[in-house]
Amino acid sequence: MKYIVALDQGTTSSRTIVFDLEGTVRxxxxxxxxxxxxxxxxxxHDPAEIWSSQLATARQALAQLNPKAAxxxxxAIANQRETTLLWERATGRPLSRAIVWQDRRTAGLCAQLxxxxxxxxxxxxxxxxxxxxxxxxxxxxxxxxxxGARARAEAGTLAFGxxxxxxxxxxxxxxxxxxxxxxxxxxxxxDIHRMQWDEELLRLMRIPSRLLPEVRPSASAFGAAxxxxxxxxxxxxxxxxxxxxxxxxxxxxxxxxxxxKNTYGTGAFILLHTGSEPLQAPGVLTTAxxxxxxxxxxxxxxGSVFTAGAxxxxxxxxxxxxxxxxxSERLAATVxxxxxxxxxxxxxxxxxxxWDPYARGLIVGLTRGVNRxxxxxAALEAVAFQTRDALEPMAQAVTxxxxxxxxxxxxxxxxxxxxxxADILGCPVLRAKTAETTALGAAWLxxxxxxxxxxxxxAAGWTPQRRFEPQMSAGRSAALYRQWRRxxxxxxxxxxx
Ligand code: ADP
Numbered sequence: 232m233k234y235i236v237a238l239d240q241g242t243t244s245s246r247t248i249v250f251d252l253e254g255t256v257r258x259x260x261x262x263x264x265x266x267x268x269x270x271x272x273x274x275x276h277d278p279a280e281i282w283s284s285q286l287a288t289a290r291q292a293l294a295q296l297n298p299k300a301a302x303x304x305x306x307a308i309a310n311q312r313e314t315t316l317l318w319e320r321a322t323g324r325p326l327s328r329a330i331v332w333q334d335r336r337t338a339g340l341c342a343q344l345x346x347x348x349x350x351x352x353x354x355x356x357x358x359x360x361x362x363x364x365x366x367x368x369x370x371x372x373x374x375x376x377x378x379g380a381r382a383r384a385e386a387g388t389l390a391f392g393x394x395x396x397x398x399x400x401x402x403x404x405x406x407x408x409x410x411x412x413x414x415x416x417x418x419x420x421x422d423i424h425r426m427q428w429d430e431e432l433l434r435l436m437r438i439p440s441r442l443l444p445e446v447r448p449s450a451s452a453f454g455a456a457x458x459x460x461x462x463x464x465x466x467x468x469x470x471x472x473x474x475x476x477x478x479x480x481x482x483x484x485x486x487x488x489x490x491x492k493n494t495y496g497t498g499a500f501i502l503l504h505t506g507s508e509p510l511q512a513p514g515v516l517t518t519a520x521x522x523x524x525x526x527x528x529x530x531x532x533x534g535s536v537f538t539a540g541a542x543x544x545x546x547x548x549x550x551x552x553x554x555x556x557x558x559s560e561r562l563a564a565t566v567x568x569x570x571x572x573x574x575x576x577x578x579x580x581x582x583x584x585x586w587d588p589y590a591r592g593l594i595v596g597l598t599r600g601v602n603r604x605x606x607x608x609a610a611l612e613a614v615a616f617q618t619r620d621a622l623e624p625m626a627q628a629v630t631x632x633x634x635x636x637x638x639x640x641x642x643x644x645x646x647x648x649x650x651x652x653a654d655i656l657g658c659p660v661l662r663a664k665t666a667e668t669t670a671l672g673a674a675w676l677x678x679x680x681x682x683x684x685x686x687x688x689x690a691a692g693w694t695p696q697r698r699f700e701p702q703m704s705a706g707r708s709a710a711l712y713r714q715w716r717r718x719x720x721x722x723x724x725x726x727x728x
Contacts, residue, residue: 233304234296235677236467237670238285240310240394241475242331245284247292248667250674252304252683254692256667260291267328272335275328278316281394282401290462303463306402306456307471307677309478309669310394312417315369317380317442318397320390323405326377329394330369337368344368349435356422356429358509358517360586366393367419367436374437384439391442393418395472402456402469411449411472412528416519421446423509423519426528449473450523450680470680473521475669476500480531481521482672483637483663484693486686489629493618494668495642498582499539501618502531503625503633512628514584515621521672523679532628534583534621538592540642542576542610552603559607560645566604569711571596573718574609576617581723583621591725595718614642615652616715622656635659637695639668646699654703655712661695 234257239246243266249258262284267275293303313332318325330336341361344350350361359365370391374381383389392400393414399407415421415428420438422429428443447453455466473481476494480502483492488506493499502520509517509530520529538545543559546552553559577590594606618636626633635658643649643662653660665671678684701708 232302233683234302235304235674236289236293236306237673237677238289238306238308238398239475239670239673240281240285240308240398242311242333245281245288246670247285247288248670248674249292249296250671252678254671254675256665258292258295260288260295262288270336274331274334276314276331278318278325278329278397281329281397285398286401286460293461293463303467304683305470305677305681306467307673307680308395308398308469309473309475309673310398310414312393312414312474312476313364313366314394315366315373316392316394316397317370317373317377318390318392318400320388320405323400326380326389327373330372332364334369335363337363337372340368340371344435353419353432356424356432357419358416358423358511359419360516362586365417365419367432367438370438370442371436384442387441389442390444392444395474396444399453399469399472402460403454404457407454408444409453409472410444410446412446412519413449413474413477413521414472415446417474423517423528423530426519447472448524448526449477449521450676452524452680468681471673471676473673473676476502476533477519477521477531478672478676479639479669480504480672481676482668482670483639484690485637486690489631489634490637491622491625491633492637492639492668495539495614495638495640497539497541497544499536499614499618499640501534501536501621501625503622503629505530505532505629510628512624514586514624516583521676532625534625536614536617536621537580537582538576538578539614539617540640541578542574542613543642545576545578546607546610550606552606556641557644559611560647562604563608563611563647566602566608569608569612570601570605571598572601572605572609573715574606574613575718575722576610576613577722581719584624585620585719585723587723589726590723593718593722593725595721611645611648612651612711614648615655616712618652619655619712620719633658635661637661637663639663639666641666649699650702653699653701654708657701657705657708659701660699662697662699664694664696
């Protein structure tokens with residue numbers, strides 16, 4: 232028996248799942264990760280807690296399994312992306328808490344860069360929009376706000392990293408300062424065409440290049456994790472690293488141009504593989520997809536929906552019209568259709584393709600006969616409509632468009648939502664067998680990096696748990712979507728800047 236250990240360091244928890252080479256879960260452990268909100272709009276993690284929680288789950292999962300050392304074939308990392316850390320090379324001591332991807336503190340810096348006319352250059356090189364979401368302005372903020380940090384960065388005594396880099400550093404006792412192409416592509420300092428750090432962007436963002444980790448393909452030899460750390464008699468090769476959404480794309484066996492996945496959690500993350508072409512599409516990001524050593528770079532288009540399952544949480548926690556998320560399906564099924572009600576859940580603005588921080592939520596189309604069932608249905612339908620909003624520009628960019636959508640995440644348990652998604656997209660929706668697509672993707676990538684599998688074998692072995700075919704007439708689907716677009720227009724720019 233051979234096992235792959237997948238570390239999945241997420242925004243709200245650290246998890247470790249041990250898979251066998253068939254992709255079956257053999258052991259797992261999870262710990263919550265504490266969130267810090269020191270000011271409105273700021274979100275931080277404690278780097279020591281990221282590492283200790285991740286390590287604890289790895290030790291727990293491996294202890295459940297009690298494997299012989301030779302059976303652990305590889306370790307792979309999937310991680311929350313963009314979150315920014317800065318530490319001292321000599322001691323590994325962090326200079327501050329990590330600035331989490333959700334943190335908006337650098338909105339002013341982004342506005343300044345936009346005013347300097349930097350946006351087009353940034354978009355062309357990195358594939359990203361100018362937004363506090365990405366690491367570059369967060370790192371710049373740390374260098375500007377921590378006493379002496381910039382001088383020490385220039386002297387080469389500090390190291391920058393995203394969460395993968397921080398885990399690699401700690402797994403190797405400070406010997407590795409590495410990242411992979413998918414994580415690098417989210418920093419806003421990386422030229423995704425040349426696949427290297429970009430001197431012009433570094434100058435623009437005032438980031439000394441001595442801070443940066445070396446970038447490797449996602450499936451490649453990163454080094455070894457010390458055995459004693461993991462409670463094992465010998466070290467384990469680290470053969471893969473990828474950002475969580477790219478790992479999920481891999482875990483859905485979306486390896487070729489035109490293949491897409493959506494992960495429906497709190498938000499929704501939609502990625503469409505574009506092969507070895509870095510395509511552009513209006514309102515969505517171009518980003519690196521997982522690639523293996525010796526292959527040409529791989530790319531994807533990506534759109535994020537900020538509020539997906541969170542709209543269902545809002546029905547539960549703030550309106551109190553459902554007791555748990557699953558009840559949203561039963562309640563929505565009490566009405567035949569949305570009764571003309573549309574809920575635009577722009578509760579924290581709108582993401583792709585609108586990128587409108589001033590949009591706010593609205594429920595429109597109310598008449599005297601509208602009831603809780605219609606509101607629940609409108610919330611679920613909104614998840615599907617927003618997915619189409621993000622997917623449409625992507626699908627138009629690839630030849631042949633979208634043949635099917637592979638889906639995972641907590642809200643895919645909702646059959647009504649999945650059926651409506653197929654109806655609104657007009658293509659089949661394929662629900663994954665495992666809810667743990669991110670960890671599975673990391674494990675597969677780790678197996679690929681260790682030479683234990685191939686993409687062809689993984690693609691052949693992938694089967695959905697269930698397939699939802701479009702059933703609605705094209706005319707009705709188009710009419711519903713048209714009304715949705717009108718509702719979105721009314722939600723946009725609602726609060727005054
Ligand atoms: P995350 O990783 O973002 O925490 P999960 O993949 O665990 O998300 O999914 C949780 C989200 O899915 C929650 O926002 C919840 O409201 C939503 N959700 C869970 N079950 C259902 C369901 N049956 N119907 C609709 N939404 C659901």
